[in-house]
Amino acid sequence: MIGISVILVLLWSAFPFYWTVNISLMQEKDVAAIPPNWIPPKATLDNYAVIFGLIKPSTLMSGQPELIRKGLINSFIIGSVASLVALVLSSLAAYIFSRYTFRFKGNCLMLLLMTRMLPAVSIAVPYYVIFSTYNLVGTHLGLIITYIAALIPINVWFLIGIFSSLPIDIERAARVDGCGRLRTFFQIVVRTGASGIVATGLLAFSTCWNEFAFAQLLNAGSAAQTLQSSISGLFTHFVLYAICGTAVTLSAIPSVALAIILGKYITQIRGLGSMTIRDVL
Amino acid sequence: MVIIIPIILLEVALTGYPILSSLYTSLTNATPLGAPFTGLENYIRAFQDPAITQSITVSILFVFVTVSLCIPASLALALLLNESFRGRRIVRSLVLLPWATSEFASGVIWSIMLNSSYGVFNGLLYSLNIINKYQAWITQDTALLVVSIAYIWHLAPFGAFLMLAALENIPREVYQQAKVDGASAFRRFRHITLAHIRYVLLIVLILVTMQSFSSFDVIYALTTGGPGRATTVLTWEAYVTQYNQMRYGYAAAISYILLVIVLAIAVIYFVILTRRK
Numbered sequence: 370m371i372g373i374s375v376i377l378v379l380l381w382s383a384f385p386f387y388w389t390v391n392i393s394l395m396q397e398k399d400v401a402a403i404p405p406n407w408i409p410p411k412a413t414l415d416n417y418a419v420i421f422g423l424i425k426p427s428t429l430m431s432g433q434p435e436l437i438r439k440g441l442i443n444s445f446i447i448g449s450v451a452s453l454v455a456l457v458l459s460s461l462a463a464y465i466f467s468r469y470t471f472r473f474k475g476n477c478l479m480l481l482l483m484t485r486m487l488p489a490v491s492i493a494v495p496y497y498v499i500f501s502t503y504n505l506v507g508t509h510l511g512l513i514i515t516y517i518a519a520l521i522p523i524n525v526w527f528l529i530g531i532f533s534s535l536p537i538d539i540e541r542a543a544r545v546d547g548c549g550r551l552r553t554f555f556q557i558v559v560r561t562g563a564s565g566i567v568a569t570g571l572l573a574f575s576t577c578w579n580e581f582a583f584a585q586l587l588n589a590g591s592a593a594q595t596l597q598s599s600i601s602g603l604f605t606h607f608v609l610y611a612i613c614g615t616a617v618t619l620s621a622i623p624s625v626a627l628a629i630i631l632g633k634y635i636t637q638i639r640g641l642g643s644m645t646i647r648d649v650l
Numbered sequence: 651m652v653i654i655i656p657i658i659l660l661e662v663a664l665t666g667y668p669i670l671s672s673l674y675t676s677l678t679n680a681t682p683l684g685a686p687f688t689g690l691e692n693y694i695r696a697f698q699d700p701a702i703t704q705s706i707t708v709s710i711l712f713v714f715v716t717v718s719l720c721i722p723a724s725l726a727l728a729l730l731l732n733e734s735f736r737g738r739r740i741v742r743s744l745v746l747l748p749w750a751t752s753e754f755a756s757g758v759i760w761s762i763m764l765n766s767s768y769g770v771f772n773g774l775l776y777s778l779n780i781i782n783k784y785q786a787w788i789t790q791d792t793a794l795l796v797v798s799i800a801y802i803w804h805l806a807p808f809g810a811f812l813m814l815a816a817l818e819n820i821p822r823e824v825y826q827q828a829k830v831d832g833a834s835a836f837r838r839f840r841h842i843t844l845a846h847i848r849y850v851l852l853i854v855l856i857l858v859t860m861q862s863f864s865s866f867d868v869i870y871a872l873t874t875g876g877p878g879r880a881t882t883v884l885t886w887e888a889y890v891t892q893y894n895q896m897r898y899g900y901a902a903a904i905s906y907i908l909l910v911i912v913l914a915i916a917v918i919y920f921v922i923l924t925r926r927k
Contacts, residue, residue: 388762405773459657461654465653483916486860488885488912494905518660579752581752582867610765628743
């Protein structure tokens with residue numbers, strides 16, 4: 370009984386990925402076969418080569434490989450910068466939230482979390498209007514700023530959980546020895562909490578990499594277009610499914626890495642299910 | 651102290667300012683040509699506009715279908731992952747995969763699989779002789795359901811892991827004791843399992859509701875609001891009004907209506923969170 374359920378669940382979760390990778394390894398004409406080809410009849414890495422510029426694209430592809438390449442680079446740049454900056458800001462804030470109490474702590478946390486829950490479209494619409502005044506539409510900087518604002522709440526939330534579970538004695542000893550607050554943070558807390566911080570950073574990068582609404586509404590069609598936007602640009606009236614599959618597979622690689630790493634950190638995330646505001650206060 | 655205030659202020663400014671600015675824009679008739687102040691006219695017009703009322707209906711329908719599919723799916727996943735079997739750790743990572751993929755990519759993957767001309771879904775059913783010709787799976791009647799299924803494929807693992815956390819807290823002895831006392835599987839499920847995860851179930855319910863009201867990526871990927879207006883939810887309506895029709899003021903009003911709906915649900919969420927002892 371359990372065996373059958375496990376197989377069904379595996380099929381449900383993994384089959385779409387298998388199919389996407391499958392068509393990415395095929396030539397375009399084999400994708401449209403009826404009945405479908407369960408494995409590529411002539412497996413080829415040409416689709417990947419075309420995207421990375423190693424092979425000349427056919428005229429049918431009309432600029433799609435460049436689009437995906439641009440998207441890959443932009444997503445990487447924007448995601449890295451945004452998650453790094455957000456990580457620095459969030460870890461400072463989270464450290465203070467976890468080690469010190471002050472009057473409006475609960476309210477601050479709730480406010481922070483509330484901002485995360487609003488629909489992306491509701492915020493993207495005014496962002497577009499505001500950014501057009503400052504010429505930030507279609508730029509790397511604009512999207513980076515957007516992502517930093519979006520990342521801080523969830524990063525702070527995770528990092529508070531991580532920092533709170535670190536033993537406070539080492540920090541106390543350092544303070545007794547004369548370490549200033551910031552120095553304590555950088556030299557001790559960051560070192561002991563390194564794995565948690567890295568995991569949060571990876572999650573932040575993955576969030577930026579996978580984000581679509583802001584990326585599309587702010588940067589679509591520009592030089593700073595992200596990968597997700599580029600994928601949406603593949604679906605013109607003449608779709609090349611093999612290239613689509615390849616682009617989606619490439620975009621899924623950080624996700625796969627994250628799923629593997631998150632599996633190890635499931636204990637940290639488990640706490641979120643039963644954590645209440647009271648626990649954090 | 652000094653460190654925290656700028657960060658909080660930055661965050662509030664980056665989120666609060668657009669929302670306030672959007673409120674002002676919604677009180678004007680902003681277009682690329684100008685922004686004359688019109689007061690509440692946009693909102694009055696919105697509630698009389700059949701397109702908007704239809705979008706709200708479609709949104710509510712979409713949320714209803716998504717929640718009805720997602721909660722049982724998450725629960726089933728959580729119950730299964732709670733059992734011990736060989737390879738459980740690998741299965742857990744694989745189950746997390748749809749969640750780790752972007753919502754947009756999930757939509758794209760499903761759109762490729764459900765393609766009416768050569769999608770693998772058609773191919774599979776055709777090879778098994780369940781259908782005798784390739785179908786179009788995204789029609790005006792089925793679009794909402796299809797988008798919902800693709801959406802919960804992405805969404806369910808999140809709820810599943812939250813529920814799993816709660817399930818793992820239930821000690822095995824309680825089940826064994828109940829079995830010894832002669833309780834049937836159904837009674838054990840109802841009185842032990844459900845009772846312990848009631849709180850998490852409620853949290854997941856509210857989170858999924860909020861998420862599905864805000865959903866945009868899947869719809870963009872699968873149907874772009876169609877066929878016709880079958881999947882034109884409120885988020886899509888706001889997007890079209892802003893980017894195709896260039897009616898910034900009206901779009902702001904629509905997105906504000908959406909914001910108020912989601913905020914109301916978020917407030918309920920926080921009230922429940924802080925009430926719990």
